[in-house]
Amino acid sequence: MPPRQPAPRKSKARTTAATDAADAGGRQYASTDDPRIMLDRQVGNLYEPIPPYPPRTEREGEFYTLGDGEMFLNLGPHHPATHGVLRLVLKLSGEQVVDVDPVLGYLHRGVEKICENSDYYHVLDQVDPLEYLSSLFQEWAAVLSFEKLVDVQVPRRAEYIRVLSGELLRIASHTLYMGFLALDLGGLAPILYSFIERDEIVEMLAALTGARMLFNYYRIGGVNGDLNHEFMSRLGDWMSRAAGQTEANATLLNENEIFVRRTRGVGVLDRATALQFGVTGGNLRASGVPFDVRRAHPYSIYPELEFNVPTRDEGDSLARYLIRVDEIRESIKIIDQCLNNMPDGPVMAKLPRLIRPRPGRSWGAVEGPRGMMGVYSISDGSDQPFRFRIHDPSFVNLQTVPALLPGNLLADTMAIVASLDPVLGGIDK
Amino acid sequence: MRAGIGLAASYPFRLWTRLTVRQRLGMIVIPASVVAALITVLVIVLAGPPFLDFLNANLPLVRFAVAATAILMLTIPTAFVLIYVELKVIARMNLRVGPNRVGPWGMAMSVIHGLKVLSKEDFTPTGTDVTVFTLAPVVTYMASVMTLLVIPFAPGLVGQDLNIGLLYFFAMGGLTVLGLLMAGWSSFNKYSLLGGLRSAAQIISYEIPLTLSVVGVIILASTKTAETLSLNHIVLVQSGSMLDWFVFKQPLAFLIFFIAATAEANRTPFDMTEADSEIVAGFATEYSGMRFGFFFFAEYVNVFIVSALAATIFFGGWTAPFDWPWSYNLNWLHPGSLGLLWIGIVPTVLLFGSFFFAFFVRIFGGRAWGVWESMGLGLILLLVALGGLVGLAGFIAFDWVQGLTWFMVKTYFFVIVFVWMRATLPRVRVDQLMGFAWKWLLPASLLNLFVTATAVVLLNR
Known part of the structure; x- marks a missing residue:
């Protein structure tokens, strides 16, 4: 079947049947008064998510050609379940997904280019809002990369504080993930319990850093400000019931038959495909690969800490969800160890006001809640990075959606996309 | 230039200009009401007897018209109460x-919802099939409302005691799907279409176990006296004590009925038709204003109806759960026996009752409550207390008040259960939903029917 040529759009509506027939590429339609057919004939495919230009690639031409009994469904960018401004053009046969075309870029800001025009300290402000649910990790990756360029020794207390605040934010992000997965499957309650839990952590971090979402706390060579009394008292208060609260929130979903049946065996990402796509984080560990940046390429004080890397072999949505629950438990263990072993000392290394690293290149990567957050920067000796590239885990994980969706039902689209945990701020950069 | 000089200079006009607005209103309203009263009296005297004769001649028709109107009027406050209960719970x-x-404990919230829906733009998108699009909410709403006609609220308080009541109920309830399908098709929106098709598949599948689960009850109800589908009869069969309720004789049937009824009412976990995280709002995606309001109200009326039917068929309807001292004689409290003393009693009770409650308001409220404020609040509290006393007296004296109370208690219990399920459960998938209906519910209801019928035949032979 040749690629479908979309009908040209007309600037103004015509009314007579003769001109319609002439405009529609000489094709003859049966005379009818049905307004939909008339409208479609007058203005082209106004009500279909088909781009108004001829297909640019073979894949595009193939995708925008409808088979027998198929239809397009434009899911997003404004849809209750697409986690921001993700747009998925689904090709449906009944309710079954035949093919999918993700359309990205509704939130593109050109952050990498902006970073190349900022000096090293200001880069940290720019990368903050990328993954707005876990902004500390994006700062951490950039800071790690720059510290390798500058070759500065970070004080041990600063490292402990970084791990402490990072693991707290990981718990907040995973808790929210649990709630949103349930919400996309139609459960109303878990998201509100999740937000209560997350709000406590975020308020705690606000006491430490001064902001609730975009913390801007990590600095090249340390962190901005030592632990304070309010943070510690909130943290102690929360830690006394964190484990129990996590179990309670998880039980609400784990033992729910409907939830388990909706997610088990749905969107199975096998080990080879996951590695092929470069998936990282919990999504990869749910497919049976025990890859965790904290263990595989250790940074900060993680080699000194005791924690497990939970893995599962199923690779389905349920496994991805259960991995997150396990990671929350591990993070609580890590926080406990940080609090026990927290050393005294400064939290910032001595650095000049304006950094001009030696020419060179460096790669800094941390294990974020969604996978490996990486920053690759090249210095040319000036006070701005010559090149600055961000490896965003959500972007890589979202690539698997076209491989996972076909064959599933429309309702499973939400179970799969939500279980991959994309954050559109990072994907669109 | 002064064309109206003759009128303006006349005496009546000058008198009119000297009156205040209130006096002018009085000058209009009082004579007008006198005239209206005279005309009313004249109409009643002249046209009353033939009209009464006409009503008497067509009594069943009149009864139907009154019942239908009353039920239509009943649904709006019912939906308001249910919306509030759902929001709050x-x-x-x-x-x-x-x-x-809005209001005490936000109680007027659903009224505000209704006003909001009324004041919104009534929008018809391009490309819709306008006639079908307009009719769809009406069909849905009327189909839900008209099922209430056969439900016995209390002894003697039933719209139409049809001898095919249950059949009528399921027939009317089945019409709901037509409205949803019309909405889904005419909206010119793929989400609406998916929602409409889902609702058609779902409701038609669940009609079968729903109806079959009730057949066992019908068999049991028909063994004793009459063979009828009348809901009133089914309630009367269950009267006595709690153990006569059909839920204890047909537990499996009740389970099937409840699950299928949840699907019929499009409630979580079976709210496929308006799954907001999948197909935005389903069949109602393109609706706005009062048309959406009709769908909204129909949903809540459906919940009420399904709960009422569950209470009626399986939980004894308006009968008391135990042997209640039925209709105690309260004739000594009859208002007419006091005669002219009422003239003195009413103001005395109001005044001193207000004083009584105002006293407590002043004690517990402190100085924040002034004299007149506490008197006003005292009056309100007095009226609430009197209302409670009157309700209690009605409950003791009239069996229909008792019946209505028990009926509402049982119905709202199920309403709360529906709300509870909505707050707790995620949504099932379409294929799981259909598979559950055909693979589990249908065989189970057939088994239940078989066992019931066999037992009845063997024991009654």
Whole structure:
């Protein structure tokens, strides 16, 4: 079947049947008064998510050609379940997904280019809002990369504080993930319990850093400000019931038959495909690969800490969800160890006001809640990075959606996309 | 230039200009009401007897018209109460406060919802099939409302005691799907279409176990006296004590009925038709204003109806759960026996009752409550207390008040269960939904029917 040529759009509506027939590429339609057919004939495919230009690639031409009994469904960018401004053009046969075309870029800001025009300290402000649910990790990756360029020794207390605040934010992000997965499957309650839990952590971090979402706390060579009394008292208060609260929130979903049946065996990402796509984080560990940046390429004080890397072999949505629950438990263990072993000392290394690293290149990567957050920067000796590239885990994980969706039902689209945990701020950069 | 000089200079006009607005209104309203009263009296005297004769001649028709109108009027407050209950209960289960701004404890919230829906633009998108699009909410709403006609609220308080009541109920309830399908098709929106098709598949599948689960009850109800589908008869068969309720004789049937009824009412976990995280709002995506309001109300009326039917068929309807001292004689309290003393009693009770309650308001409220404020609040509290006393007296004296109370208690119990399920459960998938209906519910209901019928035949032979 040749690629479908979309009908040209007309600037103004015509009314007579003769001109319609002439405009529609000489094709003859049966005379009818049905307004939909008339409208479609007058203005082209106004009500279909088909781009108004001829297909640019073979894949595009193939995708925008409808088979027998198929239809397009434009899911997003404004849809209750697409986690921001993700747009998925689904090709449906009944309710079954035949093919999918993700359309990205509704939130593109050109952050990498902006970073190349900022000096090293200001880069940290720019990368903050990328993954707005876990902004500390994006700062951490950039800071790690720059510290390798500058070759500065970070004080041990600063490292402990970084791990402490990072693991707290990981718990907040995973808790929210649990709630949103349930919400996309139609459960109303878990998201509100999740937000209560997350709000406590975020308020705690606000006491430490001064902001609730975009913390801007990590600095090249340390962190901005030592632990304070309010943070510690909130943290102690929360830690006394964190484990129990996590179990309670998880039980609400784990033992729910409907939830388990909706997610088990749905969107199975096998080990080879996951590695092929470069998936990282919990999504990869749910497919049976025990890859965790904290263990595989250790940074900060993680080699000194005791924690497990939970893995599962199923690779389905349920496994991805259960991995997150396990990671929350591990993070609580890590926080406990940080609090026990927290050393005294400064939290910032001595650095000049304006950094001009030696020419060179460096790669800094941390294990974020969604996978490996990486920053690759090249210095040319000036006070701005010559090149600055961000490896965003959500972007890589979202690539698997076209491989996972076909064959599933429309309702499973939400179970799969939500279980991959994309954050559109990072994907669109 | 002064054309109206003759009128303006006349005496009546000058008198008119000297009156205040209130006096002018009085000058219009009082004579007008006198005239209206005279005309009314004249109409009643002249046209009353033939009209009464006409009514008497067509009594069944009149009775139907009155019942239908009353039920139509009943649905709006019912929907308001249900919306409020759902908002508040779900909020509490989610650790939220819920509506608390409009009225005491936010009770007027659903009224405000209704006003909002009324004041919104009534929008018809391009490309819709306008006739079908307009009719769809009406069909849905009327189909839900008209099922209420056969439900016995209390002894003697039933719209139409049809001898095919249950059949009528399921036939009318089945019409709901037509409205949803019309909405889904005419909206010119793929989400609406998916929602409409889902609703058609779902409701038609669940009609079968729903109806079959009730057949066992019908068999049991028909063994004793009459063979009838009348809901009133089914209630009367269950009267006595709690153990006569059909839920204890047909537990499996009740389970099937409840699950299928949840699907019929499009409630979580079977709210496929308006799954907001999948197909936005389903069949109602393109609707706005009061048309959406009709769908909205129909949903809540459906919940009420399904709960009422569950209470009627399986939980004894308006009968008391135990042997209640039925209709105690309260004739000594008859208002007419006091005669002219009422003239003195009413103001005395109001005045001193207000004083009594105002006293407590002043004690517990402190100085924040002034004299007149506390008197006003005292009057309100007095009226509430008197209302409670009158209700209690009615409950003791009249069996229909008792019946209505028990009926509402049972119905709202199920309403709360529906709300509870909505706050707790995620949504099932379409294929799981259909598979459950055909693979589990249908065989189970057939088994139940078989066992019931066999037992009845063997024991009654």
